[in-house]
Amino acid sequence: MHFEITKQFIDNIKESIEKQDESLAVDLLDDLHPADIAELYDNISIEEAKFLFLLLDGERAADVLSELDDDDRERFLKELPSDVIAKVFIEHMNSDDAADVIADLPEDRQDEVLSHVEDIEHAGDIVDLLDYEENTAGGLMQKEYVSVNITWDVQKCIEEIRNQYEEVDEIFYIYVTDEENIFKGVLSLKRLIIAKPERKINSIYDPEAIYVKTGTDSEEVANLMDKYDIVSLPVVDTIGRLVGQITIDDIVDVLREEAERDYQMATGLSEDVEITDSVWRLTRARIPWLMFGLFGGVLASKVIGLFEEDLTRLAATAFFLPLIASTAGNVGIQSSSIVVQSLATNSMGFHGFWKKLLKELSVAFINAISISAIIFLYNTIFSDSYVITFSVSVSLFIVIIFASVFGSIIPLGLDKLKIDPAIATGPFITITNDLAGMSIYLIISRIFYNLLA
C-alpha cells in the first residue's frame, strides 16, 4: 500500500552508510518515494544524509530536497558546495521549489549557486520568481505550465502538450491564451480528451475560470482554491498576461502552515517546532512566552501587593485569586479565538460591529450568570464569610463580561490595522485579562469588606 519507516530499516540504512556500501544503500532506497526518503532525515546525521541523497539520480535527489522541512534543508545545504547545489538539485527542480531553496540561502551564495545553473531559461525563471514577495501568489507560483492558443483546435493542442509535457510533472488544466499571452480561460484535460480532434479550443474552454494576480495574498489564494475546489490556479501579471500557476499541493502546505501558526500562538510557542528539533531550538521557541508570562506575573504581584492590608485582614480573599485570574484568561482566549477563526475562514457575516458586540455580550451574560450563580451557591454553603461570598460572585460576573468584550475587540481591532489577529490569542490578551480580573476582584472585595465586615 505504502511505505512505513521502521527502526529496522533505519538500522539497515545506517549500516550501509557506515560501510560506505553505495550499492546496498541504492538498493534500499530504490523503492522509496522521495517523500519517504526525506522523512529519513529526522533519523540520520547531516553527514549521513549527504552520503545518501547524493547517491540518488538527479530528479529524485531534487524531489527529496523539495520535501525536506525548510530548516532541515537550510542546514543540509550549508554543508554542500554551490556547484553541487546547482547541478544535483536546482537544475532538476520546478521553478517554484528552486526559488524557495535559493531564497533561503545567504545572499552571497544565491548568485554563486545560480551562476552554476546551466539551463539559462530555468535560471531566468528562478530569478523572476525571487522578485515576488514570499506571501503572494507570485511567491507561490511555478513557471512551468502548459498553455495553448485560443485559435487552435484539439488536434494541435494535443500535439503541443506532447511538446510541453516534459517540463511539467503533472497536468490537470491547460491554460488558454491569445497571441499576446493574455490569459483567456482554462481547459480541463477531461474536456480535451472527450472532444473531437477538429473542435476549436475556442468552443470548449471555460472563459469564466478563476485566476489571481501575482500580488494576491497567499492566504486569499488558499481560501479561493479551498472554496472553489480548484486544483490548479492560473496567475497573471498586472496587464493580464499568464505568468505561472499554483497547484493544490502548495496550497495544502499554506493551509497547514497557517493552522500551525495560529495553533502556536494559542499555545504560546514563538516558532514552528517539533519534538525532533534541537534542545536549543525548542528552548528558543518556548522562552519568549515564558518571559512574557514572568513579566505578567511580576505585575500581578505588584497589583496584589497594593492590597496587602486587605489580605492580612481577610486571608481567604487570596484563596480565590487563581479562580478569578484563570477564568478571566479562559474567557478571553475563547472570545479571541472565535473571532480569529471566523476571520480566517471569512465567516464574519455582514452584521455591523455593534451587532457582533451585542451578541458577544449576550453570550458573556449567560456564561457570567451561570458561573457566578454556581460559585455563589458553593460559597453560601461552604464559606463562613459574606464578604467572600459576595465579592467572588460579583467579581466573576464583571470579569467574564469584561474579558469577553476585551477578547473580542482586540483581534477585530488588530485585523482592521492589518496585523495578524492570531497574536491576540497569545500572551497579550491572557495577561491583560489576568491582571484586570485580579484588580477588579481585589477592589470589589475591599468594597464589600467595608460594607459588610
Place this chain on the structure above:
Amino acid sequence: MHFEITKQFIDNIKESIEKQDESLAVDLLDDLHPADIAELYDNISIEEAKFLFLLLDGERAADVLSELDDDDRERFLKELPSDVIAKVFIEHMNSDDAADVIADLPEDRQDEVLSHVEDIEHAGDIVDLLDYEENTAGGLMQKEYVSVNITWDVQKCIEEIRNQYEEVDEIFYIYVTDEENIFKGVLSLKRLIIAKPERKINSIYDPEAIYVKTGTDSEEVANLMDKYDIVSLPVVDTIGRLVGQITIDDIVDVLREEAERDYQMATGLSEDVEITDSVWRLTRARIPWLMFGLFGGVLASKVIGLFEEDLTRLAATAFFLPLIASTAGNVGIQSSSIVVQSLATNSMGFHGFWKKLLKELSVAFINAISISAIIFLYNTIFSDSYVITFSVSVSLFIVIIFASVFGSIIPLGLDKLKIDPAIATGPFITITNDLAGMSIYLIISRIFYNLLA
C-alpha cells in the same frame, strides 16, 4: 477575477425575495459560483434560503447544498419535504456528498428521502457508502470514478472515458483494473493524452500507485495525500477490488477540520463555532471549559485554604501565586502542544521514550534556570523577604520541570491508549499543572519560612 459578497448585493437579493421576484433573483444569482451562493446563507433567513435555493436548476442547487456548513445544512433540510430533498438535491449530488447529507438526517427520514431517489443505482451507491464509518476512507470516498481495463489500448480507453465522463465532475487519474475489478494501478490523463492511440494501457500505467483500503483512518488518508501530493486516491475493499476514490478537495476539508479541532481544544471551546452562530450555540461551546475551570479554581481555593495560617503570617506569599500558577499552565500547554503537533504530523522520529523525555528535561532545565534566575534577581532587589526570594525561585524551578514532564507524558500516554492526544492541551493539563504548581509553591514557602524566619 472572482466574486465578493457585498452589503449592496445582499440588499438586492433580499429585495428580490421580499417582492417574490423570481426572475430578478435568478438574474442576480446567475453569475455566481455555487460556493458563493452558499456563502449568502450566513446573511439570510432559512425561509429566504428556501426561496432562493429552490430557484436554481438541479445541478446548481445540489452544489450549493454540498457547500453549506453541516449545521446550516441540517437546519435548512429540516424545513423541506423528503421528496424535494431527494429530487432537487440528492439526485444531482456525487454519492459521497449525498451520503453525507443523508447521514445527517434523522433515522426515520433517511429511508423516506432515499425512497424518493429515482436513479436506483445512485440510491444503491449512497446506501453502500452509509455503511462505512464516518472517519474512514470508505466514509470519505465517492463511488464515481473512471476505470479502464488493463488489457485495453489507449484508443479504447479514450472511448470509455467518453462514455463514463458524465458521471464524474472532474477526472485527474484513471484507475486501471483487471476483469475481476481488482485494482492494478493508475494512469494519469497526461500520460493518456501523450500516448499513441495503439499503445496498450499495460505499458503506460503506474503499477506502484498508492491506494488505501476502505477501513483506513481518514487522518492517515489526509497525511498520505499531503505527503505524496496525491490529487485523487483509489480506495479498495479487503480483497483488493476498486470501490471508490477520494479527491483532494475532500482532504483539504479533513485537514482544515482537524486543525480547527486541535485549535478549539487549545483555546477551550467544545464545538466548532463561528461568530455568526446563535447565542445558544456559542454559549454551549464555551460553558463546559468555564465550568471545568470553575471546578479547578474551587479546588485551588481549597489547596490555598490549607495554608491560610502561612498567608496570614506572610501575606506576600499570596502575591506570587498567580505567577506560579500561570507559569505552570503555560509550560504545560507548550509541552503538550509540541507533542500533539509532532504526533499529528508524524514527526516523532525513532528515538525511544526515554530519549524524548531526556530532551524535554534538558529544555525544561534551561527554561527553569533562566526564569528562576531572573525572578531571583528581581526579588533580591525589590523584595524585603528572603523567604519570598528563595521560595519563589526554587518553586518556579521545580514547577517548570514538573509541568514540562507532565505536559509531555500525558499526550504520549493518551496516544498510546488511542485517545486523541489534543485533549491534553485543553483544561485537564492546565488545571492539574495550576494546582500542582501552587501546592509545590506553598509547601516550599512553608519550608523556607521555618528555615529563615
